[in-house]
Amino acid sequence: MMGKVIPLKENLNTTIKEILELLLEKECFDAVLVPVRVPSGESFAYLLMKDRRILQSCTPLPPIMPVQGARALRDLTRRGNSNLKVLCVMRPCEIRASIELAKLRQIRLENVSFLSFDCPGALRTKDYINSPEESDNQYQEIIATWESENFRSACNTCLHFSYEGLPADLHIHLTNMKEERMGITPLSDKGKESLSRIGIECNGDLSGWQTEVNEISRKRIANRDKAFSELRDKISGAEGFHDFFSDCINCHNCMRVCPICYCRQCFFDSSGEAKSEAEDYLAKIGAKGGIRFPGDMMLFHLGRMSHMALSCVSCGACEDGCPMEVPVSRAFAFVADEVQKMFDYVPGRNEEEPIPVQTYQEDELHQYEDAKGTG
Amino acid sequence: MDGDFLPRIIGFLCNWCSYAGADLAGVTRLKMPPSLVPIRVMCSSRVDPLFILKALLGGADGVLVAGCHPGDCHYQTGNYYTRRRIALTQKIFSELGLEVSRLKLAWVAASEGARFKKVVTEFTEQLREMGPSPIGEEVFL
């Protein structure tokens, strides 16, 4: 894994900022999509920048992920390909979500390149908003140690935090931050060409950094197995499911902040669903004697799962956007993991790989069908 | 199991094969428990997983999706997509501890009246043993 080890100037963000400025200056890219601190200071938003002066105020690796990067990129190319050559500075889960959206023609990747980095994880947006400065210092700590208890639950169990199987162009290695050094490697020809154009020769061998990555993965796998096994019996059966979601107020926010949910109008908000006759609700009461109105909370969550579980990159945006902090991302990550294993499918691994339900094999899944025909 | 519990099954039968198979079962007077009420669709690939979800959450004891044998689909490739959608739905159910076996996918050709009877009778028996669906009385869905 050839790349370049770069000593940090002041801190990580300023070092990456310098590289971004060079990339713009040398016209490797026309514009950069990168998070920036919002005017009021307690949060971050993605800005598409062309002007290098504004680049000064950017924070390539913010402590929180208020907007999932794929949702930002989607707005740019949903109506067609933009002939701007854009470099997106995003976390691995945001890049993978973008690849999934590209398969659904919501993002056009023709002129889009990605700069990713080893993602230590993100804090909960609400915690950050309550105390921005304190969280900022805490995050510097986290980047060095990769340890924290107030990570978002999705980050605690995230296995795709590094560059394996990640279709990005440039990657920044952060697993050796204790020595105030970061690594940068090209993952594509475009990446290689851009680095050489800005005078960075990839002569350093970074394969040594892999040991830290494996170490972190081991811990994450342990977290994941523990979390999923606890979840399995907590959520099982109609009562289990219902207790798990008992605080849900049916506001459907988890669907809106999810990068994979791209429908203009969600089926569960459509008039076919929302507007049915009074007797239908009274009929629903029927023998039960009463329903939680309108009685479609479980249908919504299970239905959304059946729509997007295969493409779910477990980025945790749903839990971050839930006003009631229902552990939605744990349930969805758990189901997504199982369903994706079934088709041996990893979302966001490769733009050409079709989403399993949009293709088929003639000879598969026999255990799910009763096919003892006459022949 | 209490003998008199008659499970309520929603049957999505594809017009060209399984619905014709069911008709044939009727024409040849094959008797079977009256648990399944058919809904005719032009192809099994018309069955949206959300129909299945609505049926089971609406209190159905079982849902049968029936179509042509793979390779015989009147619309060439419809049943291949059906198979994947059913597999995905069953997988999600099983992961959430919801009773997977309440959803059954069966291929029944137009000439297989006897097979239709076997599928309906076996499915009804299986559901009788499982008893009424617990989701039926779940109040706060």
Next chain:
Amino acid sequence: MKALKMSKPPDDAIRDILRFSLEKKKVQAVFSLSKIEGNGYAYALISNKELLSNICPTFPLMPVNSAKMISRLTAVEAVKSPIAVVLRPCELRALFELVKLEQAKLDNLLFISFVCNGVFPIKAMKDGLDGKLEKYWENARIGQDFAELRESCRICESFVPDNADIVLMTGGSQNNDTSSVLMKTQKGEEFIEGINDQFVEEDRELKGLDNVRNRRAELKKTVFSDLKTEDFGIQGLARIFGRCINCHACSKACPICHCNLCHFEAAESESDPSTFEVDLNNRGALRLPTNTVFYHVGRLIHVTISCVGCGMCSDVCPTDIPVATVFTKIAERVQNSFSYVPGRNVEEKIPILTFERDELEELGE
């Protein structure tokens, strides 16, 4: 006006009335806030009186503005046989606005409401309210402000339900274990006909609540003056909505936002990549996803004429933006300019849906 003295707290009083109405087949179902398993609360539609044990109508939590629920129940066609609906004043007022927008039908609905002492932020539901309940009812009894309630409730002056058939007195020097049930309409009286509690003739208009109303009005003045919306300008708007993540939860929670497909999510409001490039050249940078301020100001234009100040928008905002404060303040200004009170009277037309020949002459001269 006839009143019914019941020596039991408001929730039990309403429970008895609803059980009585179900037993006497006066209604086929009742709609009320109810406790559900886990520690969640949600609105429920109940026809079997055993389940009435779960209802807690005056419990100080509002998971959703129930006007949206009633609209969903009656949008296609009116309810055929009577249903008793228990809701808060702002929910009833929002429902009246939805009726004017053809999104709900009132026939066969009987409204039971109560003097509203405000509710806790919805997030409080998570860790339960056990510690806070006596303090809440104590403050309600003596008409005292309670800082932990939602800001929208602490500054709400229309906490008395004018248009309900039956109104429960639950605040203002009213001790909590007796409640008086006022029958404000003929329908209300017939509804309670035959219940075995003693009736008493009460001409007591809902007075004695003026001190509460004045205190809240005072607080509203300071809250509105602190939030200098008038000097926002585009920077101010960008600043206050900076944290917005374009999730549109505020529009989905808002009872007045009733569109099938919101304009800000429709294809028409999306711009082509070429327009992005032009914007980028002009301003050097462009926020993605776009149209954040456009959405909030656009929604202000759509809803402020009918906004009832129920505060749900701030409740559901995942980044705690004071959306309700902005919307309630602007709404008050807009509604005063048309001397219009949303939900006051279902016959009264929404100002922008009608006009007077000789009005606003100063515009356009």
Next chain:
Amino acid sequence: MAKIGLYLCECGPNIAEVLDLEKISNEIKKDGKVAAIERHKLLCSEDGKKFLAESIEKNGFDRLVIAACSPKQHEATFMDVMSAAGLNPYMFQLVNVREQCAWMTPDKELATYKALRYIRAAINRVRYHRAIEQKEIECNADAIVIGGGITGMEAAVRAAQKERRVYLIEQTELGGMLKCHRVLFPTMELVDQLLKAKVDAVRGNEQIEVFENSEVKDVLGFFGNFVATIETKEKEEITLHAGAIILATGAEPFSPEQLSNFGYGTLDDVYIASEFEKVSADRIATKSGDPPKSVAIVHCVGRKNLGYCSEFCCANSMKIARYIKERLSDAKVVQFYKNLCLPGTQYDKFYKETAEKGVEFIRFTDIEVTREAERLSIKYRKEDHTENNLPVDMVILSTGLVPNSATERFAKMLNIPVDEYGFFKEEHVKLDPVSTVTEGVFIAGCAQGPGNISDSMAQGGAAAGRILSSVTPGGRLQLEPETSQVSESLCVGCGVCVNVCAYGAVTIDELRHISVVNEVLCRGCGNCAAACPSGAARHRHFTTKQITQEMGEILR
């Protein structure tokens, strides 16, 4: 409010004796959702239909529910009665209480209960039915035949009519594979007469416009309105308009070069069947110039690799054997075969006559063509595992047929699937052997699979017949009414529906960034409606609302 009429058909004894129709009509009356309930002995009979028509007019129903037999039985009958009575035929639901209730359920009470639930479901569904108009489009009655072999020519001649032009497009010259044959089995008549007759029939018919040495560059449009761009032999492009297309692009002989044990291409005097007939047109002779004394004809060359039997080559080999015998009576002709394919009435007789003419038949299990001491020799093993060797002067390899390059090109251009061997895939092997998945595109001859000349010509005629019966001059094309449509405001252009459509009926409108359904190609299977997460794709007459209402009622 919908005014629904419910009709209970007794179907003679079939329903009345098994279902308690009295109880059903009382229950439905109690529900109060139908305007009137009528009962009749046999609704599908003449007087039953009269009764139905009069009742519709009298009561002014706008929706009907008929509890009778299977829709596959009399749905069309009742729909015709409704159209005649001025009611849109889609405002109607037929409830199958006979086959799937009465005849399947022994217990009368349970059967009645099931029928009741079934009828209630239909009543709940019919409220959401919408009128669907039977759509038609004008269609161009002309036809394009691609491929000027015997099949293409036969199809062109059969399809050409007074008001119907046929454009016959051939890459080289008319004749196709027939040109490399000298004689035809079983009649042993010379090819030239038949070929000349066919070619003259084509050239003589002024309704057929022949384009030789021309190539089809692209085909756009759909059934009834195809637009083809053709590059003529003068290399200029013209466009042709037609209503239907027949693909008769034929096939090509399998070339056994890669098979080492036949020495084809390395040893002299080793020919494949079609080459031999061309080379020996006037004189049968070896490379050295003098006639061969012994000829070996090897059957099933390459059959194992191809994986299928090409059906015509056994008879073709016997034809060649007799052709040689007639010209070189003293030549020794041996046919090496694994198993003989002699379908039909003529082939057995032809085989016996060939044997009587002195042609020797040897069955082999393995075979190899080698050259020893300046002479070709056939090394073969027989069933009894004995090794044998036969020196010969000439070897003729009888190979099967494989798809030619045109097949793959047109499959992509016209969105037609090919089978696992690369031939065009017919829509249904038994029900529809000459039509394809793309409506209006028909296939005939060896393009669809190896076969003999008579079968190919029969298919050519059949394909022409399909065109004559569907696109009529001045006529209009009936479209499938229950197609899908995509709502412009809800669609986000994700293309999921495009992926799952087997007929290429849904395409993306790049400008508006949404999906659009071509109602001519759509067969109404509903796959796109199930695939579309947001419900933008709607399947007429099987909408999500109709199905969920039907389901909700069954579960009540």
